[in-house]
Amino acid sequence: MSGPVQWFSRTIEALIALLLAVMVVLVFGNVVMRYAFNSGITVSEELSRWLFVWMTFLGAIVALKDNGHLGTDMLVSRFGRTGKRVCLALAQAAMLYVTYLLYAGSLAQVRINWDVEAPVSTLSMAWFYSAGLVFAVCSALILVWQLWRTLSGAVGDDELVLVQESEDLAQVQELHMDQTPPLGQGPHSMPFRK
Numbered sequence: 001m002s003g004p005v006q007w008f009s010r011t012i013e014a015l016i017a018l019l020l021a022v023m024v025v026l027v028f029g030n031v032v033m034r035y036a037f038n039s040g041i042t043v044s045e046e047l048s049r050w051l052f053v054w055m056t057f058l059g060a061i062v063a064l065k066d067n068g069h070l071g072t073d074m075l076v077s078r079f080g081r082t083g084k085r086v087c088l089a090l091a092q093a094a095m096l097y098v099t100y101l102l103y104a105g106s107l108a109q110v111r112i113n114w115d116v117e118a119p120v121s122t123l124s125m126a127w128f129y130s131a132g133l134v135f136a137v138c139s140a141l142i143l144v145w146q147l148w149r150t151l152s153g154a155v156g157d158d159e160l161v162l163v164q165e166s167e168d169l170a171q172v173q174e175l176h177m178d179q180t181p182p183l184g185q186g187p188h189s190m191p192f193r194k
Contacts, residue, residue: 005145009065016058023051046120050128057135064139081157085150092147099140106132 030044063069076087106129113125149155 005065005142009062012058012062016055016062019051019055019058023048023055026051043121046118053128054131057131060135061138061142065142085153085155088155089147089150092143092150096140096143096147099136099143102132103136103140106130106136 026041026044026048030041033040076084079087109129110126110133113129116125117123118125118128
């Protein structure tokens with residue numbers, strides 16, 4: 001299962017990079033056209049917004065697969081293996097429920113907006129709301145797989161906590177540790193004399 005999941009994740013990451021490149025070209029091209037030629041790309045703003053929404057939802061799929069959530073494990077880290085497994089299973093079940101809610105809401109919006117045209121591009125607004133559907137379906141598959149692994153006991157001890165530490169906090173702590181001189185070696189320290 002890991003091979004297809006990795007391939008799918010890399011495909012999504014490549015798609016995100018492509019969407020970002022198209023977004024940059026649209027926005028930068030529109031700025032150049034406005035200032036240099038007193039015209040513009042009419043659909044630039046609308047399509048850029050749509051691409052940003054799609055990038056966000058696709059990025060959320062990759063973050064879910066990599067357990068890239070930010071959070072705190074202050075309570076869960078104090079439990080033993082069984083307590084951590086119970087908490088993990090409950091968290092995954094809650095995320096599955098929220099994913100179902102997102103799926104139902106996105107599906108309703110796609111149905112409602114199927115015949116509604118976007119103001120500039122005249123594309124169906126259903127394409128905009130289908131980003132939520134794609135996210136919900138992909139994340140449900142990931143969550144079901146992760147829940148199965150949790151319930152079957154296949155998860156390792158390092159996988160029992162879903163949250164990640166903030167990279168910013170880790171960088172600040174590392175910087176602080178690098179700048180703190182050892183005791184007695186600071187700029188205002190006095191040599192010890194007997």
